[in-house]
Each structure stands twice: as C-alpha cells, then as structure tokens.
Amino acid sequence: MTENDTPKKIAIIGECMIELNGKPFGNMLQTFGGDSLNSAVYLARAAKQQVQINYVTAMGSDALSEGMIQRWQEEGINTQFVLTDNTRQPGLYLIQLDDQGERTFLYWRNQSAARYMLQHRDFELLTTKLEKMDMVYLSGISLAILPEKDRKTLLTLLRKLSEKGVEIAFDSNFRPALWPQNEDWKTVKDHYAELLSFCDLALVTFDDEQAIWQDISPEAALDRLEHAGVKKAVIKLGAEGCLYKNLQKKESDALFITTTPIEEVVDTTSAGDSFNAGYLSGHLTGLEPERCCVRGHQLASAVIQSQGAIVPLSATQSITNQFKLTD
Template identity: 60%
Template sequence: MKQIAIIGECMIELNGKPFGEMHQTFGGDSLNAAVYLSRSCELNANPNDIKISYVSALGTDAISNGMLTRWQDEGVNTDLVLRDEQRTPGLYLIQLDDQGERTFLYWRNQSPARYLLQHPQFDDIAQALQSVDLVFLSGISLAILPEEDRFTLLALLTELRQQGVEIAFDSNFRPALWPQNEALATVKEIYTAMYQTTDLALVTFDDEQLIWGDATPQDTLVRMQKQGVKRAIVKLGSDGCLVGDFESNAEYAVPTTPVETVVDTTSAGDSFNGGFLSCYLAGGSLTESCQRGNAIAGVVIQHRGAIIPKSATDTVTKKRLRNCHVYD
C-alpha cells in the first residue's frame, strides 16, 4: 500500500453573491485535492492500495466535527488531524464572474490550521510522516503559517526527503495571504527553499508567471530545474499541461479536451492534483497521470463549488480514462 499525507487547511466555504443567495459548504486547496484523490482511486485496478491522510488542525465545535465526518465519508483518513479547543475553522467567500473565474475573501487569521505546528501534539505528526511514501502541500499550506513555522516546516520536509519520503508541491499563489509590503520577496525566498526539497512540482503557469515573471511555460521548467525540482508539471488550463522530467531530460505537452461550458474554476488545479496523484501513486506514467488530472478537472469545472457531488465525478470521468493502464 502507498501512503500519502496532505498538509493544509480546510475552511467553511460561502459561495454566491454578497447579501444575496449563498451556498455554504467546506473547502480548501489541499483538502479538495485529498477528496478528488480519494474519488479518483476508484479508477485504479486496486482502489484501496493508496492510503490518504490529511494533516491539519480543527476545532472541537459542531462545524469542525461535521467536517471531520464528511472527510471520513470521502475516504480520507483523519488520524493526523489535531483538535484545538481554543479556535474554530476559518471562512472564505467565493465570488464568480460571468466566465466562471473567481475572487476570494478570507477570514482565517485565528484558524486552528494556522497554528498546526505549535500544537502540543505536532511532534507525533512529524514522527508519523516518516512512514509515508509521499507528502503533498501547497503554497497556501505555507502562506497561512506564522513566519517561523514556515521555516520549521521546510526543515521537516528536508529531513523527510533525506529519509526517502517523496515531496510534492503546488505553488498555488494567493497574494492576499502574504505580507503586502514585501509579498513577492517573501514568496520567492520561501518558494526557492521549497523547490530545493521538491521531487514533484504540480504548478499553474499563471501563478509562476506572476511570481517569477516567466515569459513561457518552458521558461518555468528551465527555472524549476535550476532550483532543484526533479519533475515538474505546469498546468495550462484549457491547453492541458507541460511536463518536465529532468532526470530523463524529457519535456513534452499533454493536451486536454476543451470544456464548452465552464461554470466554476474554483477547484480546477486541486482536482487535477488529486487525479494526477491517484494515477502517479498507482504506478502510472507522468503522461497517464496528467491525462487523468486533465479529465477530472474537466468534469469539476462544469459544476459550482470546490467539491462537487460525487456522482458527477464517476461515470463521465471513467469514460474518458480507458487509456490509462491503471484503470480497471
């Protein structure tokens, strides 16, 4: 059995128009990826051969309890979710334009996940991470932490990598989460350190371009190779993705099938990550993993919300994945 630990934060999600109709659920980039990873594992020949653990902190309130139950219902292991009696989950509001693109407002400064590394039981989590095959986190996982905790987490990831744990990272840049007076300088410092300990980068070109000024996705691959990444997937939206396997000196594109009606892009990258990792951990090639990620994301963006109804990710997605060798 392969074991993956996904580090991050899940919040209460409000989706709709201010002072208008609102839909309340939960979401967060890393948790979204965990859910779509779990659902995508059903496409594997051995669906139960990947154990997905979420690493975070929640309160002890009714909403936190409800989140925990729903994650478990999705097949996500919650043994590594710590409980904080002093804090309650953060909140975010998604606003969509007519093209399905989104903007966010956050209320999360006192969320339990922000203080994950300061929890009295975090040493137990760090110990448990030594037993997994892959650790995945995002730029948001880093951004929400106090400055000193970011470097503590980076040191832990470096140690885990030295012990043979594979590290995967999605840069997922949210400017509002970083110090505004020095946002890019801080992000570049943290991300440079992160890429030095990253085996697999799953990034979006728009984010990389905004941070580093890359002119093309190929420039992103060149830079990431210099920064120490072993394999990089650059997500390009409707153009699919670009793969850089630096260990074999290979670079190639993996196209996707365009979606005619885009309803909500909120979880496009997260669902790609989940689909990709479900195939990758089951032994699929980078190409096959990208194909699965593209297919899952193509389904998700046709629905509203970060986590769409499970029925919507089943039949449609399976029909698009018959060419993946880990499909049963």
Template identity: 60%
Template sequence: MKRLAIIGECMIELSGSPFGAMQQTYGGDSLNTAVYLARTAGKSVNIDYVSALGTDAISEGMLNRWQAEGVNTRYVLKDVTRQPGLYLIQLDTQGERTFLYWRNQSAARYLLQHNEFPLVADHLSEVDMVYVSGISLAILPAADRQQLVDLLQTLASKGVEIAFDSNYRPALWQDAQEARDCYQQILTYTDLALVTDDDEATLWGDTSSQQIMLRLQKSGVKQVVLKMGEIGCLYTDFNSETPELIKTTPVTNVIDTTSAGDSFNAGFLAGYLTDKSPRESALQGHQLAAIVIQHKGAIIPTSATESIDYNATNNSNKETTQ
C-alpha cells in the same frame, strides 16, 4: 499501497451573492485534492490529511464528511480554542471567481503550535510522499512556516518524496520576495512540482514555459507538471525525458473554476502513486478537472465524478516540445 500525507487547511465555504442566497459547504486547496484523490484512487492510495480544526459542530461535521470520502483524519488535530476559517466565493458570468477570507485565527494556522504536532511529524517519516501547497505554507506564522520547511527537508533526506503545488496567492504573503525565498528552499528538495503558468509568471516574472522549466531545473526540482489551463499541461522529468505536452479538451460549459488545479493534481497523483505513466496520470487530471469546473463549489457531488473513465487514453494529444 502507497501512503500519502497532505498538509493544509480546510475552511467553511460560502458561495453566492452578498446579502443574497448563500450555499454552505467546505473547501481548501489541499483538502480538495485529498477528496478528489480519494475518489480517483479509491483504496489504492492511503491518504492522511494533516490539519487542525476546532471542537465545534461544524468541525465535527467536516471530519465526518472527509471520512465518508475515504480520507483518513487521524492526524487532524483538535484545537479547543479555535475554529475553522471561512471564505466567500463570488462568481462572474464566465465562472471566474473572487474570494473574501476570514482565516487569521483559524485552527489550521496554528497547526505546528499544537502540542500533538510532534507526534504527527514522527508519522510523516513513515509515508511515501508528503504533499504541501503554497497556501499551506502562506497561512502559517513566519517561524512556524520555517519549521515546516525544515521538517520537509528532513523528510526528503530520509527518502520521503515531496510534492509541491506552488499555488501562489499574493494576499497571503508579506510581499513577493518572502514567497520566493520560501519557495526556493522547498524547490531544492522537491521531487514533483505541480505549478501553474499564471502563478509562475506573477511570482517570478517568467514569460514562457521554457523559462519556467529552466528555472525549476536550476532550483533542483526532479519532475515538473506545468498546468496551462485549456491548453493542457507540460510534463518534464529532468533526469531523462523530453518535455511532453499533454493536451486537454477545452470545456465550453464552465460554471466554476474553483477547484480546477486541485482536482487536476488529484487525478495526476492518483496515477503517479499507482505507477501509471506521466501521460496517463495527466489525462486523469484533465478528465477530472473538466468535470469539476462544470459544477459549483470546491467539492462537487460524488455522483458527478463516478462516470469518469480513468483508463481512457488519447494518443493524438501527445506532443513534444524542445
């Protein structure tokens, strides 16, 4: 069984209309991936979520629900002085969303300053892979962010695989150059980059998939999954393989795209960590994301994902690109 540690933040999620009806749940890019990975991989992958929460009732409720999903929470640290952050999702008629956040004093933001974090850092050297996102990094104070970047480099030097989802959110960074400098450090030792064409264009100014792939190859990344929305994804192993376009079937009934990329990452990682081919892994990601975006909220009901056939393949979707 492979062991994966996912570092990040989960917040209280409110979804609805301002001063109207609101639904309360929870979400966060890394936690979304952890939950959907647990649902997809089952007991085939050991998943540790690494974060911090408070000691309040909502924090306890979150922990109980994550454990029920099959996510291990022994490395979710408890901060007696802080609580989870909060965000509000507003949806338009096409299912696209806008967000409002209250997270500057969240417990997860100060994860690395927790007196028990050194014990967590020691544990990370024992896992097979550590997964971190751009948001996981962006929320941290600058000194803590650099500490985490250095820790990841140390883990990589010890043979731990590093998976990085760039997930660029401009509002969380001082400016684009700060994000680029941070990302560039991580990309030099990233084994698997899970990136999105829109984010790459916004942050780096790339104008084509070829330009994105060339830049990432020069950065030192070993493998890349470039997510391209309804087109599908482009997978490349820079050591051996020709880029492969793995198409998805467009969804006509899009309700909420909140966890589209997070759930794709989960499906892909579930395949990757259980030795499925990149193509099979990507198809899992496509299948899962297609279901998720037809429901409201970051974490959809378990019943909605139980019927997915993760062994399905579609050879007609295979294309190569030079």
C-alpha cells in the same frame, strides 16, 4: 496495482475552511473547501482505495469542525492526523463568481486552528508518522497561512523527510494577499526556493509562476525549476493543457498534453486542485506521466462543470470509474 500490493501512503498538509458560495445578500451555498483538502477529496475518489490519503491539519471542537471531519471520512480520507484545537475554529471564505465561472475570494482565517497547527502540543507526535509516508504534498497556501517561524519549522521538517526518502510534492498556488507585500515577492521566493531545492514533483500553474518569478514562457519556468533542484515538473496551462518534464533527464523533451475543451464552464474553483488529484492518483499507482496528466485533465474537466470547491460525487463518478477500467 494488485490486490496483494500495499497501498501507497500520502500525507496532505493544509487547511480546510467553511465555504460560502454565491452572491452577497443573495442565495448562498454553505459547504467547505480549501486547496489541499479539495485535492485530498478528489484523490480519494480517483484512487478508489489504491492510495491511503491522510489529511494533516488542525480543526476546532465545534459542530462545524466535527461535521466537516465526518464528511472527509465519508469520502475515504484518514483523519487520524487531524489535530483538535479547543481554543480555535476553522476559517471561513466567500466565493463570488462572474458570468464566465471565474471567481474572487474573501477570507476570514487569521485565527483559524489550521494556522497554528505546528504550535499544537501534539504536532510533534505526527512527525514520526510522516516518516512512514511515501509522499507528502502541500501547496503555497499551506505555507502562506502559517506564522513565519512555523513556515521555517515546516520547511526543516520537509527537508528531513526528503532525506529519509519521502517524496515531496508541491503546488506553488500563489495567493498574494496571504504573503508579505515586500519588494519583488522576496519572502515568497525565499520560502519557495528552499522547498523547491528538495522537491520531487512540482505541480504548478504557469500564471502563478509568471506572477512570482516573471517567467516569460512555460519552457522558461521548466528551466528555472530544473536549476532550483526540482526532479519532475508539471506546468498547468488551464484550458490549453499542461507541460510535463522529467528534469533529471536533461536530454529529454517536455511533453505537451492537451485537454478537451469544455463548452460550459460553471466554476473553476477547484480546477488545479482536482488536476493535481487526478495526476497523483496515477503517479502513486505507477502510471506513466502522460497518462497521469490525462487523468488530471479528465478529472478537472468534470469538476469545473459543477459549482463549488467540492462537487457532488455524481459529478466525478463516471470519470473515476473510467480510471479503474482503463488503467
């Protein structure tokens, strides 16, 4: 990308919550996070003004909401798509870590402002702005938090955006507790299947795909995504690496891109979110898929060596500086 090029525009739809990180009745770190917001922050750091990142959500008018929005702006995120709900506040979650850095979550989000963003009187005004985006990105959590009627409304909107040429990117990011516990995850499958039918780029984790669809292998997941209508897919395999395939080129082979092992993993909370950000920072600036995957691995590797969903800028700076130098 040259100085005269217009930056690509991405809208990221989701929820940011207050984060408490630590041991109950012990030391707690209070910050903020949420899968889509995590990706927005790390994309802003990785893209270094080569991409315009617009976050789409609803927040309260309270001091915590205002403080979070200010910090997003400091990260370089455009917050003009953030709606203000004077009757609600952000949700809250608690992360508990085990000795291996793996985490469990407790949530308080049923009445969060983001859950009702599509019912906000000004949400319709955002739809015309979304048509001007190059890409819209969301996750399974972005869908799961919404009331059922609003999920259908959002899927209809995304399909229309796709028909107008906006690229749709999706991370299935499956959280069972957020979905109806019906047989064989029918509600999840129905919603995901509709979105995947017009999805340009799927950035999914194999464990999630296996839990929902019972895929027997990453290759089987790629085959299913191809038949679902997805154009390009990345299957994240944790410490092993990832599998990429252009599903429109039936004769092409999947690419397996390894990652460098990390000796000391501190916190895996944003591993997938930061991988997505690293990948998208390359994708939106025209890099080849393999290089995009390498970016994703490098950024995620830096993030999991610090605690919290949003790690300090210093923890990712050397990697994101390297992106600009090498690409």
